Amino acid sequence: MSEPVSDNHNDLFEIEVHFEEITTTLENAKVAVEGLFVNADAGFALF
Numbered sequence: 001m002s003e004p005v006s007d008n009h010n011d012l013f014e015i016e017v018h019f020e021e022i023t024t025t026l027e028n029a030k031v032a033v034e035g036l037f038v039n040a041d042a043g044f045a046l047f
Helices: 015-028
Strands: none
């Protein structure tokens, strides 16, 4: 759901920025993000 990123960056490049963009898009579409469950590979640990 995020913008494409140049192939010289890894999958977590600016993940905080992209995650914020995604949640903002969902909130603007009136999709609740509170309690959102994000399922990702262990290699994608955000925090």
